[in-house]
Amino acid sequence: MLVVYSLKDVSLVSGGHGVPEVIGIAVTVGPHLWRRQMLVSIAGGTIVYMLLVQFVF
Template sequence: MNRTLFVFLAIMVMAVVTYLIRLFPFLVFGRSEKPPEMVLYIGRVISPAAIAMLVIYCVKQVNVTAFPFGVPELIASAVVVLLHSWKGNPLLSILAGTAVYMLLVQKLFV
């Protein structure tokens, strides 16, 4: 499969699956029916678990046994979490963390 076709199909898969997820309760549960407790439970807990998974996934290429040992990721992550706990401004936290990270990998840990 060539790359353009793959990218197109990947986007379509994501779009269709996302729409089906959004559609699901409207198709399956009527006015009075209550969804199974199991589905409600998974719905409540899956979001933080999935986001934590994505955080780890984002740093999957880090090698802690070789220079720079994941130190730039650690520092920049601390900046994001501390700044966000303090100010609660998503854009500020993301910009500051990314700027710190870029500075570290371009100038300091080279």
């Protein structure tokens, strides 16, 4: 549900928009599949997404 809400206003086909969201989702899914630790996955994805939005994009 959170993924759908996060991506509802993102246009993935125009320019570089959507790149931080896709990277954030990948960083959330990766550790979750690896360690099955929900809080670590969510925190890691959120931190990476916020750093990307604030400093890179």
